[in-house]
Structures are given as structure tokens and as C-alpha cells.
Amino acid sequence: MTKSIEEINLKIRDGNAIVVTAEEMPDIVSELGEEGALREVDVVTTGTFGAMCSSGAFLNFGHADPPIRMERIWLNDVEAYAGIAAVDAYIGATQESTTEGSKYGGAHVIEDLVSGRQIELRAISKGTDCYPRRTITTELLLEDLNQAVMVNPRNAYQSYNAVINRSDRTLNTYMGMLLSNQGNISYSGAGLLSPLANDPTFNLIGSGVPLFLGGGEGVIVGEGTQSSPSNGFGTLMVSGDLNSMNPDYLRAASFTGYGVSLYVGLGIALPMLNVDTVKNCAVRDEDLITAIVDYGTPRRDRPVVRTVSYAELKSGHVEIDGELVRTSSMSSYSHARQVAHELKSLVEAGSFTVALPTRRINTGKRSHPMRETRQTPRIREIMNPAVVTITEDESVKTAARKLLKGETNHLPVIDLQGKLVGIITTYDVSKSVLLKGDSLKVSEIMSKKVVVVTPDEPVDVAAQRLEHHNISALPVVDSEFHVIGILNAVDLGKLFSRRWQP
Amino acid sequence: MKLFLTIQRDVLKRPLISQVVLETGVMINVERAHIDSNEGWVLIDVPENEEARISSRLTELGVQVKKLENAVVHDEHECVECGACLSICPQEVFSFDQEFHLVIKEERCILCGQCVCACPHQALSIRQ
Ligand code: SF4
Numbered sequence: 001m002t003k004s005i006e007e008i009n010l011k012i013r014d015g016n017a018i019v020v021t022a023e024e025m026p027d028i029v030s031e032l033g034e035e036g037a038l039r040e041v042d043v044v045t046t047g048t049f050g051a052m053c054s055s056g057a058f059l060n061f062g063h064a065d066p067p068i069r070m071e072r073i074w075l076n077d078v079e080a081y082a083g084i085a086a087v088d089a090y091i092g093a094t095q096e097s098t099t100e101g102s103k104y105g106g107a108h109v110i111e112d113l114v115s116g117r118q119i120e121l122r123a124i125s126k127g128t129d130c131y132p133r134r135t136i137t138t139e140l141l142l143e144d145l146n147q148a149v150m151v152n153p154r155n156a157y158q159s160y161n162a163v164i165n166r167s168d169r170t171l172n173t174y175m176g177m178l179l180s181n182q183g184n185i186s187y188s189g190a191g192l193l194s195p196l197a198n199d200p201t202f203n204l205i206g207s208g209v210p211l212f213l214g215g216g217e218g219v220i221v222g223e224g225t226q227s228s229p230s231n232g233f234g235t236l237m238v239s240g241d242l243n244s245m246n247p248d249y250l251r252a253a254s255f256t257g258y259g260v261s262l263y264v265g266l267g268i269a270l271p272m273l274n275v276d277t278v279k280n281c282a283v284r285d286e287d288l289i290t291a292i293v294d295y296g297t298p299r300r301d302r303p304v305v306r307t308v309s310y311a312e313l314k315s316g317h318v319e320i321d322g323e324l325v326r327t328s329s330m331s332s333y334s335h336a337r338q339v340a341h342e343l344k345s346l347v348e349a350g351s352f353t354v355a356l357p358t359r360r361i362n363t364g365k366r367s368h369p370m371r372e373t374r375q376t377p378r379i380r381e382i383m384n385p386a387v388v389t390i391t392e393d394e395s396v397k398t399a400a401r402k403l404l405k406g407e408t409n410h411l412p413v414i415d416l417q418g419k420l421v422g423i424i425t426t427y428d429v430s431k432s433v434l435l436k437g438d439s440l441k442v443s444e445i446m447s448k449k450v451v452v453v454t455p456d457e458p459v460d461v462a463a464q465r466l467e468h469h470n471i472s473a474l475p476v477v478d479s480e481f482h483v484i485g486i487l488n489a490v491d492l493g494k495l496f497s498r499r500w501q502p
Numbered sequence: 503m504k505l506f507l508t509i510q511r512d513v514l515k516r517p518l519i520s521q522v523v524l525e526t527g528v529m530i531n532v533e534r535a536h537i538d539s540n541e542g543w544v545l546i547d548v549p550e551n552e553e554a555r556i557s558s559r560l561t562e563l564g565v566q567v568k569k570l571e572n573a574v575v576h577d578e579h580e581c582v583e584c585g586a587c588l589s590i591c592p593q594e595v596f597s598f599d600q601e602f603h604l605v606i607k608e609e610r611c612i613l614c615g616q617c618v619c620a621c622p623h624q625a626l627s628i629r630q
């Protein structure tokens with residue numbers, strides 16, 4: 001048996017369509033079988049509600065008098081991209097305020113507009129013969145704009161890695177707070193309710209398909225940026241009118257130590273055309289597997305700790321190395337449900353019809369990493385190889401002499417085998433001399449916890465490490481823990497200021 | 503039940519809590535403490551039915567005692583029930599019910615403040 005899209009839409013318009021949510025579908029299929037479920041169910045609604053950083057909106061403000069060709073625009077002090085002719089801008093969700101930093105950003109501007117709050121526009125221009133005006137400041141409501149079109153380049157991820165932190169420091173990430181030493185696991189996505197989890201082959205989801213977006217009706221533009229369906233990480237580019245949206249389904253967020261994001265409620269109604277579409281919608285959380293990766297490694301390719309199902313993630317605990325680790329979701333399951341239910345009511349009421357893609361999404365695509373023609377400098381290139389060291393048995397007096405002569409503030413301390421065992425600074429030495437005279441040995445005053453770098457790490461990693469530990473130099477060690485150089489914050493600072501010169 | 507004790511400099515040196523434990527025979531759990539040269543505060547947990555006895559004895563000894571209620575404040579309008587707070591709270595104050603709605607057992611809170619910065623929607627704060 002098969003059903004046509006026209007048949008289903010006819011039923012929807014007549015108010016006779018049978019609509020269920022993707023959460024209800026697995027049990028229906030178990031009970032009635034695939035054929036039975038196909039006969040019974042016309043539409044399955046999906047939903048997700050989570051942080052979708054890659055979101056934003058095109059805004060058209062109309063012309064001022066005298067007219068201005070706005071070159072740079074700030075909305076409530078958040079810069080919007082204005083390189084698209086005179087009176088348009090794109091406000092991106094993650095752009096941060098110039099005055100409030102990560103507490104307020106593009107996502108908040110969008111939420112404020114949709115909530116009916118007034119925003120302030122400031123813009124500047126160099127002035128031209130046709131657009132003489134150079135500055136403008138005005139207050140605007142959403143209704144004052146000619147168009148306010150949300151266009152989100154990358155939403156509705158098909159699946160998303162869960163994350164853990166095996167380092168010894170708490171990390172603040174876009175996946176929330178990650179406690180040290182695998183203290184918790186963070187994940188995102190609605191599992192069996194997620195739109196793409198119910199159509200992994202992109203038979204029903206593609207360009208031109210209507211969707212529920214931020215409380216209003218939108219449309220799928222097509223393949224999202226970074227989309228990689230061939231390995232299960234497909235994404236969608238979606239669009240919708242901000243005027244139709246509702247702040248219940250668009251919520252600005254601010255992640256400590258990371259920045260701003262926009263929580264978007266998004267749902268797709270899937271027509272049940274044949275047994276394959278039914279099968280796909282029978283997916284359960286137990287079947288949806290993702291990887292738990294270690295964010296303690298600050299590189300692109302992060303180690304996978306284990307794989308896990310959404311059922312386990314949602315249970316609140318996942319076992320890692322024989323220990324139960326608590327989980328946190330970044331997306332909201334109760335709100336994802338609300339999206340699926342709201343969409344179900346819209347279809348049942350006959351006000352939301354379904355459509356097939358006008359253009360299919362390429363399911364063979366795999367996104368690749370950035371091509372880098374210039375490698376970021378490695379520690380080896382900027383470290384000082386002429387490092388002065390001291391052995392642990394030498395006296396504090398010798399240390400003082402070495403510090404003076406070497407014109408350095410840090411002395412890595414080594415043992416007889418040449419291995420790093422500690423570090424002393426000018427401060428440690430002066431303190432010791434003042435309090436105890438110069439009778440002590442280096443090993444008695446050194447700090448044994450030394451933060452180090454290895455020669456092949458990128459310099460950016462060293463910069464983060466210096467900042468986190470609030471220190472000004474890092475001994476560089478090889479795999480045997482022999483000191484082969486020292487990296488000074490000053491040298492690093494010089495490098496970064498040079499790198500960012502336009 | 504949690505009690506927030508503020509201790510002034512003049513009484514700070516005395517082993518007050520041990521004294522009250524010995525006198526009353528009630529087990530007191532010290533959950534957090536902060537003491538500097540001028541003043542100190544201690545967060546203790548005592549059995550509900552012994553609260554009155556402990557409080558009055560501590561007050562006699564010159565300690566300012568405040569019952570800790572509704573310590574962590576939750577803004578329902580801002581909260582989206584994501585669950586970011588669930589795994590980072592050392593006291594397991596937050597959990598989900600069967601329907602994935604947030605449940606808060608605020609009586610367990612020890613005011614560590616971790617959830618305040620972990621909530622992406624700024625829905626949590628600590629009552630001073
Ligand atoms: S982290 Fe904040 S928004 Fe998320 S459930 Fe907890 S209180 Fe609500």
C-alpha cells in the first residue's frame with residue numbers, strides 16, 4: 001500500500017487526517033505492524049528545541065530622509081552585517097554586544113524583536129552623492145521593518161556528539177559546563193523526536209518542505225552548512241518570517257565562558273507515504289547511537305570515549321570506566337515535545353499541510369575540515385631553547401645568581417637524570433631569602449606542580465594554558481620530560497599581536 | 503534542615519560547633535564554611551526535629567542563626583527545562599520527572615553557586 005501526498009493533504013484540509021508524534025509512532029508500529037501503521041497514520045510530527053548557534057535574520061529597515069547607505073549597523077549595540085546594500089542587515093545570533101559582552105547578543109536582539117520590544121539602531125556611513133547621510137540613530141519595533149526573515153544556515157543536526165571532559169580543569173563550552181575528571185556528560189538533541197532522526201535518508205525532508213520554525217511557519221531552504229549526511233551529521237538551512245514567530249519557541253541564551261546562542265523550536269511534519277517512511281519513523285531512543293568525545297583535548301580530532309544511545313543519555317546516567325556519570329541535556333526535551341504537539345494540532349486543524357521536497361538533499365555529502373595553507377605556529381618555533389635550569393640539590397643562593405645572570409624570572413628545576421621536577425621563580429627566591437636567609441635548597445622552595453607544554457602543540461594552546469593558570473612562562477618538555485626550552489608570555493604576546501596586524 | 507551561621511570575630515576562636523554537638527548529642531553535618539580574620543560563616547545540616555534546640559543553643563553562644571529556605575531561586579519564565587543544571591550540581595538539587603519537567607529539591611542546596619553560571623538561560627540565582 002502507498003498513499004499520495006495529495007490524498008494526505010485532502011484529509012488534512014478536511015480535518016480527517018490522523019496525526020501522531022514521532023514519540024507515539026514506535027509503539028503504534030509495534031502494535032499494528034508497518035502496513036497497519038501506514039493504513040492508520042497519515043502524518044508524524046517531529047520536534048526539537050535546542051541551542052542553534054548558526055541562526056540569524058535578514059532585516060530591511062526602509063530608507064531614511066536624507067537617505068543613508070548604512071555601512072556598519074548596531075542593534076542594541078550588537079553589530080549586524082551591513083555589507084548588503086543600503087538598508088539591509090543580517091543579525092547573527094552569536095554576535096556579542098559591544099557594551100555588554102556575552103550577556104547580550106544577536107540572539108537577544110531577535111528575541112526582543114519577536115517579543116515586541118523596541119530596539120535601537122545605530123549606523124554609520126561615509127556618505128555618497130546619492131546617500132549623503134553619515135549617521136543615524138533610531139528606535140524600531142518589529143512591525144516597523146519591511147522584512148524580518150529568519151535564515152538559519154545550519155539547524156536541526158541529524159545527530160550530535162555527547163561530550164565529557166577528562167582533563168583536570170572545569171571547561172566552559174558551548175555544550176555547557178563540563179566538570180573535570182569526567183564529572184559529567186553533556187548532550188544535545190531530542191533523540192527519537194528529532195526531525196532528521198525520522199528521515200535519515202532525506203526522502204521527505206528537502207528544499208521547499210514547510211516546517212514549524214520558532215512558533216511560525218517556515219520553509220526548508222535546503223542543505224545546511226557543514227551538512228554531512230553520509231556520516232550521520234546532516235543539517236538543514238531553514239527560513240521563516242519573524243513576524244509569525246513566538247518567543248516561547250525562540251529563546252536567547254548565554255553560555256558562561258563561551259558566549260551567546262539562540263534556542264530554536266523546530267519541527268517537521270512527515271507524510272506517511274509508504275512502508276519505508278513508516279519504518280523510519282518507528283525509530284526509538286535505543287536505536288539512536290552517538291559518540292561521547294573528550295573535550296579535555298583542545299583539538300579538532302577529539303578522542304571518542306565510548307558510544308552511547310539516546311536512551312542511556314536520557315536516563316540521567318551513563319557508565320564510564322565502571323562508574324556512573326551524570327548526564328545533562330543542553331536542549332529541552334519537554335519543549336521539543338511541545339513543538340511536536342503544537343505541530344500535530346496545526347495539522348489536525350487543517351492549517352498546516354505537507355509537501356514533498358522540490359529538490360533532494362545530497363545524502364552522499366561529507367563535510368571536510370578546513371584547508372589550512374599556513375599551519376599555526378608550533379611551540380618549537382617560538383620557544384627559547386637557551387633555557388637556564390637548576391638541579392634540585394643546588395642552593396637558593398645559586399638560584400638567585402642564575403636568575404640574575406640569565407635575565408629570566410623562571411628556573412625549571414631538574415633532577416640528576418635531567419628530568420623536570422619543579423619550577424622556581426624570582427618571587428619564590430626573594431621570599432625565601434627574606435624569610436629564611438639563603439640557607440635552603442632549591443627542592444625545599446620549588447613548586448612541584450609544573451604546568452608544561454610540548455614542542456609540537458600549537459601556540460594557541462599555550463596561550464590558553466598560561467591564561468587559565470595565571471602564569472607567565474611554561475617549560476617546554478619532550479616525551480621523557482627533559483626540559484628543551486621555555487616559553488614566555490611576552491614572546492607569545494608579541495607573536496599574537498603580529499599575527500593580527502591587518 | 504540547613505542553618506546558615508554567621509560568627510563574629512570575638513567568638514570565632516572557640517570550638518562552638520563541637521561544643522554544641524557534645525552538649526546536645528545531635529549530629530551536625532558541616533556542609534560549607536568560610537572563615538577569614540574578621541568574620542566567618544558556616545552552613546550546617548541538622549535533623550528537622552532538633553533544629554529548635556540547636557538554634558537556641560548556638561544563639562546563646564553568640565552565633566547568628568538563619569534558617570536556609572528557598573536558597574536557590576528559579577525563574578520559571580526564563581527556564582526552558584533543558585537540564586544543563588542537572589549534572590553539575592554537587593547536591594543533586596535538580597532532576598526531571600517522568601515528563602521531563604524540572605524538579606528542584608532546594609532544601610539540599612549548599613549555596614555553591616555552580617548552577618548560576620551553568621544555566622544558559624540565566625534562570626537560576628542564589629538568595630543572599
Ligand atoms: S539549566 Fe537553567 S534553563 Fe536549563 S533546566 Fe536548569 S534552570 Fe532551566
Ligand code: SF4
Binds near residue numbers: 574591594615
Ligand atoms: S548552588 Fe550549588 S548546591 Fe545549590 S542548587 Fe546550585 S549547584 Fe546545587
